[in-house]
Amino acid sequence: MNGNVWRWLGAYAASLIGDAIYFLALGWAAARAAGPAEVGLVMAAGAVPRALLMLGGGVIADRFGPRLVVISSDAVRCVVVLVLAVVVALASPGLGALVTVALVFGAVDALFLPAVGALPPRVAGPGQLVRVQGLRSLVERVGHTAGPPVAGIAMGLGGPGAAFAVASALFGVSLVLLLAVRIAPLPEGGAVGLDPAGVDRAGLESAAPESPWRQLRSGLGYIRRHGVIGPLMLSGALSQLGTSAPLTVGLILLAGERGWGPSGVGWIIGAFGVGAACSALLLTVVPRVPRAGAVQNLTLLVGSAAIGALALAPSLRFAVGLAVAGGLVCGICGGLAVALIQASTDPAYLGRVSSVMAFTAVGLAPLAYPAFGLAVSLWGIVPVFLAGGVLSMAGAIAGTTAPLVRQAELTFA
Template identity: 50%
Template sequence: MPAAEDVAAPGRGDGRERPAHRDPNVLRWLGAYTASAAGDSVYYLALTWAATRGGSAAEAGAVLAVSAVPRALLMLGGGVLADRLGPRRVVVTSDAARAVIVLGLAALLWASAPGLWLLAAVAVVFGALDAVFMPAVGALPPRIAAPGQLARIQGMRGLAGRGATVVGAPLGGVAMAAGGASGAFLLAGALFALALPLLLTLRIAPLPGPRTPAAVPEGPTAPGPGASDGDPGAVAAATAGGPGTPPGGSFLRDLADGLRYVRRHRVLAPLLVVIAVSDLGFVGPLGVGLALLADARDWGAAGLGWVLAGFAAGSGAASLLLAVRGRIPRAGLVMGLALVAGSAAIAPLALVPHLAVAVAVAAVVGVLTGVSGSLCGALMQTLTEPSHLGRVTSLATFVSLGLAPLSFPLTGAAVGLWGTTPVFAVSALVCAAGAVYGLCSPRLRRAELPT
């Protein structure tokens, strides 16, 4: 079998573009991603159960929290590895390591009761592997499909992630009932292992040379008609921030080059600001605020579940739209407007007295933020130099999973002081501020996805 980097992906180089949902290469990647995401769901369920059974509530919380530390600290370094070694190699290696570690934990739990220290150690290692795995898996789509299919792949990925969560939790519960935590970890490890043959058979396109950016007028001038007409070359030339330095120097130099590349990029820089600010306003109400709201409204745990289900259904509908449609014209503008509308829908969640109305509002928020999130991901993958995609993906993941959760304790404390209504209103304003910032950037507002 030829080296992965020497094999052309379908739809590249022959003038023909195969739709992503009919591309066996993309479907293999999607199957591997689904199996791995389901494994994640089962793993965290098993870890939660084992930790709560093995110690106090505080000790269990500490076990669950320790994996977030290496994931946040090492995420940017994981992007450097993806660019230096190639995303396919990094994904395969980290997924294999996760399978081995989780299967080993299942065997140890079956043979003995080693205590919380083992769970904490596995959580730390798993968090470090996540920091390597996540940027690499996000950098793969542009290497396995044509640029015009990236929006459709984002939609397919969103559907797969939702489906893996829906299926993974019940499967984990069944495995837990049949074999305890050991059985659930065994299932999680098997799902990670299931992804490996699919990943190993992926056909990866060669890494293209750096794009040469065309001369672009300074100031708030938008890209020319060629870019807005959807020509990928024109889009790249009009929006590039310079080719940067290909990975291969020192580790810290490559990391600094990735950050510098984003800072100088005329579209990615404002796009990353939109991600950071909007997630800061959105994650708190969704993660902590909804639970406190359900308690204040006497909806109970079941009511909270229904509200979260409404959000998930709306987000899934948005992913389905992208998967079916494949491309949305004026992607930058639609992304910003959808995020503004979704932000405006957050505040009413704290005002509606009836559970059914709250579920409907949550579904609307899910649709709008799902559209904006999918378009954001597609634009990021389309406009980033392939040699920098791992580092850019890691930076976007870092601000979403590393910085945004810092709003959890702030949201909880603010709700305790002032109640849910003002906190949800402020969160909506913060989220909307990110969207407005993006709309005020002419190049991001007029960014297009390739046809």
């Protein structure tokens, strides 16, 4: 691993912890300013611009370069949260001010997420992508785990203002590290001809500057026509729609029905995280994954079955064991999927491809939450959990039926 990779990972870790602290501090500040309904409004406000603008963020990353976009958006987040820390320390901001901050932060996130996701192929060699994705997954687990305790300590010492200040400082650390990252230039004139996935890249990105709307359309067309990226994107979307609601809303409902309580939810989620962290470590040390595309499809099939089977667990202990196995398999599946997509992507499209991946994870998946809750009220928790697993398995079938995905390989350093 070169120094650029470690600096990028450090910046990403600092940003993730800062995100977690900001989010909890925002909720706490909203609770002090208004009632429960208003707290929900503030907490959800940032998700709207993030989902609406995410695909446009990918266009901007490709248009101006991911490094410039990620640095600029990180700087804005640092300043916005620092100003909020000062305001909270000196006064009690009203609901309108908190919603405004949440909207601004969500809009900036729509720029930051595609840009930061597009950086790995530009800072690491093709043979390092699997290890980088393994490390990225591990960093995400650490960031999500470390953020809430740090936020709690900061708020215990100085209230939400202190937590916002800590979050701003972490965004500042992320910014400094990103400024030190150097990325490889795009190939002169771009690639021409027929790529290994069967996409004619000549003329897909014309020499004349395109409008942002045309860039977005050309990016979506590139994904749709690509023999590896298109099926894997469809596979990932089906998997997210099938498993995100069971692993969030579903676990709460399941634990309530089985009498496992909040601690049971914590044990299952924690076990899934442990399994995913182990798979992330495995991907960083494994010398080679033969037939990476076929393995990705197989692990998605097994992981989907494990998540669906949580509703059939006869005891909490059994559910926790199933969650560990599911996290381990799903972690391998996710790491390979991202590495395969990024290794197959023409550098000129990295931002747009990254934005679609991010949109699938943070924009599309939450749409399944209300449908899942309604379905449980109509048919019960077990059949709906199983249906989610089957929908996710359909994603594995979508990948398996694509010949280029089945044959896809990854080179390792």
